[in-house]
Amino acid sequence: MRLSELDYDLPEELIAQEPLARRDEARLLVLDRKSKSIEHSRFYKLVKHLREGDLLVLNDTRVLPARLFAQKESGGRVELLMVRPASPAEGPAGAWLALIRTHRVLKENARLLLGDGHVLRVAGYARPGRPIVVAEGDTSIEQILQLDGTLALPHYIHHIHRTVGPADIDDYQTVYAARPGAIAAPTAGLHFTDDVFKALADAGIRTATVTLHIGPGTFAPVRAIEVESHTMESEWYTIPPATRAAIEHARRIGGRIITVGTSSTRALESWAITGDVEGFTGLFIHQGFRFKLTDAMLTNFHMPRTTVLALAMAFAGRDQLLAAYREAIRHRYRFLSYGDAMLIL
Structure with missing residues (x-):
């Protein structure tokens, strides 16, 4: 797959800058893969x-407040994004992997105030580019x-440089x-x-949870000319026993496994491939x-040239997905994190 196949024209004015006042008022585009039909709905009608x-x-x-601002001892400004705790093989106890934005590469043992x-x-x-950071003192x-x-x-949320409030x-x-x-929300x-959730429960539709801590691997853009050559940075996941039991039950009674977001999809499919919970x-x-567990997917509208768009294309088919995106653009759907939703059946 060529990188250009992950392209589409996204009008900048359709990138949502704020969430709706009521979350479930978001629009919902429903794509049926078998009939190739598209239906326009609202998220509160999901059931x-x-x-x-x-x-x-x-x-x-749960998203961490992972962004820190510091100064080098020389006075230069540094911005850090704390990615995740380091494994024992990566660093000492209490260390974290980070992304750091600064004018010059920081040397080992550089102190940040x-x-x-x-x-x-x-x-x-x-x-390279992934420092291991430790805290001095007892905190x-x-x-x-x-x-x-x-x-x-x-x-792409342009108010990112203002103070983030409650x-x-x-x-x-x-x-x-x-x-x-x-470090980013699902x-x-x-x-x-x-x-x-109440409407779903009343209709006999169950929910279960997995955990995948979203890190740089999810949102790093694809730059490889051949998409398959892109390597994702690993992220930690777990499939709880209750969720494994719920999946087995749904399979027995003929229910569909519907993943909410690409991160849930990757967690389930990783378990299906490796057997590791x-x-x-x-x-x-x-x-x-070849998807092993995912029967349907609920997702947002994604940025061009991203791994999440590649995943949605793999599930829906590239042509069908891009046709749905064109329809969403024509109807002025809101895109990306704070945007509208898409149900792929």
Whole structure:
């Protein structure tokens, strides 16, 4: 697959900058792969497009306030995005992998000063461009993030450089977020409300959760000319026993497994391939992938040349997906993280 096949023309004015006042008022484009039909709906009507016995699998990761601002001892400004705790093979206890934005590459043992007196230190590099950071003193990096961190909103949300306030913290989090560890939200889940969950339960549609802590691997753009050559950075996932039991039950009664978002899809398909219910996955799903567990998918509208768009194309078929995107653009749907939703059946 050529990189150009992941392209489409996205009008900038359709990139949603704010969420709707009510999450479940988002529009919902329903694509039926068999009939190749497209239906326009609303997210609060999701239950009407599903059936009794279906199982929705949601990613319950919680977005961390992972963005920190610091100064070098020389006075230069540094911006950090704390990605995840380092494994024992990557760094000492308490260390984190990070992305750092600065004018010059930081040397090993460089000290970074935070405004409240906490100090971070570059302990080394896991690989070029991926420093390992430790905290000096008794305060852990997890605690420092809670004290000093802010959300790292996507770059295409233009108010990213203003101070992130309480409204952003609520808006950029699913209502069912439970397990802290992501640096970006599983945005297909942002549309859910308690009312939607109640309607689903009343209709005999069950829900279950997986966890995949979304990191740079999910949103890094594809740059390889041949898409298959792209390598995704691994992200941690787990499939709880209750979810495995719910999937088995849905299969027995003829229900469909409907993944909510590309991250839930990758977690389930990683488990299906490896048999591992917990671990790191670098699974990159693209054209030609054979889905083992996913029967239907609920997702947002994605940026060109991204792994998430490649996954949606692999599931719906490139031509069908791009036809649906053209229809969404024609009807002025809202795109990307705070945008509208798409149900692929």
